[in-house]
Every structure is written in C-alpha cells, then in structure tokens.
Amino acid sequence: MLIHILTLFPQMFQGPFAESIIKRAQEKKLVEINIHNLRNWANDKRGTVDDRPYGGGAGMVLMIEPIYNALKSLKPKIEKTVLLSPRGKVWNQEMARKYAKLKHLILVCGHYEGVDERIKKFVDEEISIGDYVLTGGEIPAMALVDSIVRLIPGVLEKEEATKFESFSGPQIPNATYNILHTRLLEYPQYTRPENFQGQKVPKILLSGNHQAIAKWRQEQALKLTKKRRPDLLR
C-alpha cells in the first residue's frame, strides 16, 4: 500500500512511524508512507499556504491552490483522497478494514482554522477521529495510518489478533453467535502473576478447558459491551 500525507509539519511524523509495527511494515515493504510538505506546492517563494478568512473571524485558513497543486501532482496513482476534519465521518474499525484493502491513499492534514471549503470537490471523504477539535490533522492522520496498516495482511505476526479484538465481531473462533452482535469490546485479558495484591485471575482461565474458556470470553465480551458501549449492539 502506498500512502501520501500532505502536511505543514512533516517532522511530527518522525516518531510514530519510526517505531514498532509500523516501522517493521515499512521495512517489509508492505506499506510505503510518503510525508510531503504542503509548502512545496505554494504559489510564491515564501511558501505561503494560508490566508485570512473571507468574511472575517479568528485565525488563518489553508488555501485551496497549494492543496490542489499537490493533489494534481500525486493524483494519477491515488485511489482515495481523504481530508482529516472534525466535521467528517467518524472513523471506526469497519472503515479501517475497508481502507486496509486500498492500494493508494492520500491524507490531507488541515491546520489553523481549517481548509478552504472548495477542497470538497477534490476529496473523496472527510474523516474525523472523534468529537473534539485538535490543532491539526497530523495526529488524526497518524491514527488512521496506524489503524489501517496493522490490518494489512502480513503486518502482524499473528493475524488472528485482529479478527478477535474489540469492534471485530464474535470474540472467539467459530462462535455461534447472533449475527447482529458483530461489534463487541474485547473480553478481559490476564497474565502473570496469578494473584496480584488479592486480585486473582479468574479460575476458568487456569482450567485448560478451551471450550469453557471460549464461552466465558464470549460472555464477558457481551457483558462489557452491554455495560460500556450499548450503542455497538444496536
């Protein structure tokens, strides 16, 4: 998969993409991530990419021309163009799964007060990572890339981990389960020690009875989802 990110702050991406699973995915050539400085497509030598909003108001707005020029030069190879925006569709695991099948993706990070509305004509989707406002689209772009890349086949050593995790359907292999309940939170996990300050690991997990463990996990996942995220069960 080839991902282009358009940003005013390329340095922000150095850390998150140079560690752990995302780093290894790039080393294995399962994903190529190109970070582009939007100023490279500015119309003037000073690299101006923002201006005051028409109609007045606080802050600056990213201009359409540099973004248009950037998209035009990258576009021939791009399947999907996304603007990160708090006004967009809220990102979720199902969308991450769909995006993980793409070959080419471009993410446009807004900043300051946002982006000239006319960008709408040139993007396929506006995506938000939640109902709150960040200073820029960089952290949302990182969140999207991270959630997408871990779902690309071959990225995680144990791909099963992404089949039975939160928001990803029945929590155990071969679960006979109401098809409507396809998005559950994950069941509780434990590791050593068996007893920590009086908090004991549930006995069933020590029983070695895989069928009983699977049933317990499924029940726990449903219980937790009902309590914390009943909206997922609707």
Ligand SMILES: C[S@@+](CC[C@H](N)C(=O)[O-])C[C@H]1O[C@@H](n2cnc3c(N)ncnc32)[C@H](O)[C@@H]1O
């Ligand atoms: C300060 S925000 C602009 C907010 C805008 N004035 C509004 O009220 O909707 C600057 C940029 O950060 C990014 N951004 C902020 N919050 C976001 C969110 N929840 N999801 C995705 N992108 C976000 C967008 O790219 C946005 O253009």
